[in-house]
Amino acid sequence: MKIIIYEDDYKLRQSLSLLIDGTKGYSVIGDFPNCENIEKEVKTLQPDVILMDIDMPVVNGIEGVEKVKAHFPDIKILMHTVFDDNDKLFACLKAGADGYLLKKTPPVKLLEALQDIYTGGAPMSPGIARRVLSTFHQLNSAKNKYGLTKREKEILLLLTEGYTYKAISAECHISMDTVSTHLRNIYNKLHVNCGTEAVAKAIRERLV
């Protein structure tokens, strides 16, 4: 397994390099203090895995991830950082990071994580994984917090699909005035003033 390390702290970079390169099966083929020339470095060295800090001068880790993933989506990137706030975390995940470890992770776990990511896993520190999963949780909950009726949901759904009042009336076999009434009630229940706002709210809060 060929590894590159990006880490601005010189001593830490050396320690990591020693630890990893000194373990059988792992080979550190490069280490750098920031992502300024990451494209060239990756292209030249062709690593399997990149161990990536976030907070680095000049070009930070998140930009680094974007650059690498744009050209080499198969190279795995393991974030290694002190940040455990949601903003940084999800920015990394969106950029395409394949794993996310906090720096307090013990060396043994770090080596395991490298192995894991190399073989198709997605290692995360415990709290991080929990945070990621919890983004899925509420998706279902509070499903009907606005008290929409069955018919109202049906009509709101059609509205989100671009149906006009007339088209809805045809689809539901009711008069346009009835559609109008339903939508009026929907707008009141959602506390919005027009169709576009209702659609936005419906999709954002997954009401449909």
Next chain:
Amino acid sequence: MKIIIYEDDYKLRQSLSLLIDGTKGYSVIGDFPNCENIEKEVKTLQPDVILMDIDMPVVNGIEGVEKVKAHFPDIKILMHTVFDDNDKLFACLKAGADGYLLKKTPPVKLLEALQDIYTGGAPMSPGIARRVLSTFHQLNSAKNKYGLTKREKEILLLLTEGYTYKAISAECHISMDTVSTHLRNIYNKLHVNCGTEAVAKAIRERLV
């Protein structure tokens, strides 16, 4: 750590129970073939962790998760299943599962996962974790596949927030006709016919 097992296969249930209960620090306080009376069982036994199969007769694991999490959100639930398709996976996560292991997981890893979930982690089989992370990936990509200009994105954003043409014209210090023109171009680029449809597409595809 007090554990309940839900698993319809009698022999597997016995094996799991023996394995886990026979390990120091783990205590299996109940095992059942389905989730029919899960609320009562959980209330009576007060487990720390539930090991949950999905495909069970009468009341399946996903419904089980929903029932437990509705009343006891702090009890951790580790899914243990042969299914590795996205539908089942995300259904479980939305229901509130805290971890997801495939049945091919070796016993040692299963015990580790129980420990992990108990201490606030979210253990997942390698491929599963990868699948979960990849849902975040594309969120950024194809950002501008419709070729919207800066101004167009700005106006589309306002539209999704419920601004009328008039309000947009005020906000952007341009005439209503210009707003009209911009939106006309936006609708063309997005291949939609009206504002609501554009808003729906913009939010669904995260253009704004």
Next chain:
DNA sequence: TGAAAAATCACAGAAAACTGTGATTTCGTG
């Protein structure tokens, strides 16, 4: 610096959406 892209404005008619007010019918449940 010259062509293309982006942003701006104008006018006008047609279509659609929104609001107010009021009423009837259907349906499920205590």
Next chain:
DNA sequence: CACGAAATCACAGTTTTCTGTGATTTTTCA
């Protein structure tokens, strides 16, 4: 069965949105 919630319809007036057509100015970039 009675009651309330849900669903239905009607009418009318106002506002907003959409479409067609055409044009000018500003910016960007090869």
